[in-house]
Amino acid sequence: MKVLLTALNSKFIHTNLAIRYIREYSRYLEGDDYSVVLREYTINNSIDYIMKDIVKMNVDMIVFSTYIWNIDDIKKICNNIKKVKPEIVICLGGPEVSYDYLNLIEEYNFADFILFGEGEVIYRDLILHFIENKDIKSVRGICYKKNGDVIANDPMPLIENLDDIPSPYRNIDVSEYENKIVYFESSRGCPFNCQFCLSSTLKGLRYFSIERIKSDLKSLIDARVSQIKFIDRTFNANKKIAIDIMKFLMENDNGKTSYHFEVTAHLLDDEMLMFLKDCKPGLFQFEIGVQSTNEQSLVAVGRTDDFDKLTKVVRRISSYKNIHQHLDLIAGLPFEDYDRFGLSFDDVYGLYPECLQLGFLKMIKGTGLRNRSDTFDYEYKDYPPYEILSNKFITYDEILKLKDIEEILEIYYNSGNFNVSIDYIIARYYDRPFVFYEQFSGFFDENGYFDISLGKNKLYEVLLDFTKKIISNREEFIVFKELVKFDYLSLGKQSTIPSFFDRIDVPDYKDKGHKFLQNEENQRKYVPKYFGTPAKNIVKHVHFEEFKYDVIGIKEKLNKLKLNRKLEKVYFDEICEIQTSVLFFYDIDKIFEKSETYRVKI
Template identity: 45%
Template sequence: MKVLLSTLNSKYIHTALSLRYLKAFAEKETDVEIEIAEYTINQNINHIIGEIYRKMPDVLAFSVYIWNVSEILSISEAIKMLLPDVKIVLGGPEVSFETESLIAENSAVDIVISGEGEISFAEVLVALRGEKPLSTVLGITYRDGDCAVVNPSRTELADLSEIPDVYSGDLEEYENKIIYYESSRGCPFNCKFCLSSTIKGVRFFDIERVKRDLKRFLDAKVKQVKFIDRTFNAKKAHAMEVLRYILENDNGYTNFHFEITAHLLDDEMMELLSTLPPGLVQFEIGVQSTNSETIDAINRTTDFERLSKSVAKLRSLQNIHLHLDLIAGLPHEDYRSFEKSFNDVYSLKPEKLQLGFLKLLKGSSLRAERELHGFKFIDRAPYEVLENRYMPYSDMLRIKDIEELVEVYGNEKDFEKTVSYMIENIYRSPFRFYEALSEYWRENGHYESPHSKVVQYKLLKEFAEKKHGSDIDMMTELLRFDFVRNTRSPNVPEFLGGKSGELSKEEKYLLLRDEEMRNRYFGDVDERDYNKLHKKLHFEKFKYSMDGEPLESVYMFDYSVSERELQKSRVLDIKDELERVMRCLG
């Protein structure tokens, strides 16, 4: 029996951990040989159908999520027409609920696995070989003629060590890809919008197994390991042991992404985090809303005051990339309430503010309350809420416009000085700044096509000129500073002053050959490397200091920072050094 496990990832750099678990567990429990074939939602669907057809599987099993369910159902329909005897099995969070209707509406689907699939999938393969009836396999719904038979549910795997190691072999397939990894399953919280609330309790993989896997990732120098633990720091001792291990074995390249709950961080954890090198870890922190009525309605455990203090401490360490999440469309959150939530979170100054929109996932508690809150949504993946009793669709559209500009002008940090100046000195509110900018973009048709980075700078300058012309000199200088800081070997566009701020060749030569300056900023760099370093340096004069004062300033931009660092260049004020070397020349 030839078995093919497949899915469509959302991006090429992603990998499906679920397929590897299913393959490893089933091959341990049976003598069936299983092949994995991963595709992406960006590939032509006919190409995928052709690739699967050429493999001629007897059993075709898909891992299904909201981003790929439509394509997988279409592929299943085509494969069933071409290979009528193939058994098609679906599993994953998107198909774990409403399984009877799924089979009734999709004649190509033979079996659906609900919940955790390792044991059920292995038993399905045994049944398909005729060694046991499908009626005895817990946790599945299967086709019997025109009927769907729903078997009793299966409890979760109690001992995660029963799942074989899936990273013991060659890791070449993960080159330039993200490894998705879990050290625990389940979540201690019960947020109504999340499917994790359907699984009670938290189970952990053995810490020695986790360390072995981490060692393999570090030795292979994979680019990123993204933990999919729902709350990585739910068990403090476990989290600290993982963090200590990656610190002790840091290879200077691999970084690790964790979802954490900020209010669980204590002084001991903060002390450990303070020792991490910049860029080794990223933390994603779900805030979702700061409206207390909203927090209660979604059954979320959040102490925003404690969370804010924890985030402030993390920010002060200057070594951890922080992602904070908000969700628009939640109960009791109207447009102005969302504005407050946005401003509260933006003021914490995360590296990335991820603004999402509520999705009523199958199986979630909030989906069952759709009439209570007046949720309007299209009942097909991704089930995104269009409007509710508290926020009309017109306001949701305004927030979508704002979200796009937060991605462009906020999260990339390419405009940090300029945007901060406009928020602090003109709008006094992050939300009102993005609201005004989004209205300008909408009025001028800028949402209708993508823009290069240079054009994004130009559009922000045009907005500043038309709306706040009296400050345009200062804002142009800030834009030029942002451009140079974030552009290696910058060719400053004319609308930002062109070459007007560059130092002369003589000035650059004197600075680079000055012994005092070299010792101050590059004392640990040997002669050979220092001679190469000048190619990664840029010098620029400005009419203003970057704290807003109308004082001429001179900065050196050092682009020799590592990929893991939280900035694209190191910026040094060298006005005094330039004046000194020029005096010596005179």
């Protein structure tokens, strides 16, 4: 019996951990009677391509790992395969089919079995049914049809000892994870009960042994994978285990692999924060779910966050300058209308995380919020990802406005391509960040920019066009334009600079820059990794530019104001016109900045 274990990932860089666990749990069965193929696709692959590839394998059974992002494509693939290869046994598992399996087994005529619950033991027992005639009635965790009747066997109990699952990282094939994110779990379950999250449907928290965790991590570290993303719902639920793991990762740093964790900020106490202070910049990334700062909304969805504590934690970590922080907001929660969401936005924006993700509530099958959606008059899409359309607190038109704001946030904040100019315009001309993004997204919409693809240069030009409506004073606009140019040049070495930026012409500027780089003292001070290197080899990593104002001074002032917890008004009178030469150095670890910048004299 030849079985295909497969998944459609949302991106090429993603990998599916579930099918790897399933393969390993049943690997001991492989032999003359049973073989397995593991294959991953993405939702960007065409249906025809995936079908052709699968059919060419000549398998007897296909097991699909289903999620909200891939179920629609999987349904099409399975339906077509069943028409041309009806003898192939088709099985579906995963969260998208585990909470409505009785209805889905009737709806999906192509499905022979639905596996609900943790899949490792269920899949193993189903294989034993086929190769050793194990009684199908004894295979727990499956739903199927027999003579037109729907049959659901008893649920499979959760695996008590997670170490019973063989490691999917043993004898690792490095090419399998090349240029991809490796997903890793040290635990299953979550101590919290958020009503919009699937983790709330399973009670309890189970851990792999610390010895197993370290052994698996060491295999991946030795393989020099790019990034390991922990999928634990609350990585720091157990402080002792979390510190033990992170200490191990710090001690075994290979100089390449970074680590992403979902953490709960209010659980990060002084001991853990002191520990984090010493980690290498860029080694760890934290994702912190804030969701809302409206206490009534948080209570309604079962969250117990303390925003004051969260604020102190996030700011303290920010002061270390070593951990990338990604903060999440969810639009569409109960008791949070459009205006109140704007306040949540301002609260979280004021923490200045490296990434602020504005998400939209998804009414996922099996969650408490979906089960009581009528209480709040929720209207949502009846197909994956089941995203909210409206509720009694927020209208669809307002959701659409937030969608536009989300796109502007991604382009102009999360990209890190406009750091100084966006900080400046909000600090100088706005009392609230939300109002800036609201107005800027409206400008985008009015001009049809959401409907077309804008290149890099056009994005900078659009920002300047918008701010012309905000900044009436000509000299003040020149200041802002210089800051936008500074952001543009901070990105990396540019072959050309757009004509909408003003340039200061200095005679023999190129030669002066070359002589500057020949000076050993300058090399040691500004580009130490190239000390003793000929200037002609350094110049490809740097750029010199003249500015009418001290743009670095403005940037430093803005950063200081952020450290002081608020971007207060920056008054134009404090900004003096002073021509400044700036050196941009691009060959750096781009963790928080895309270049290093210095005032120089050339």
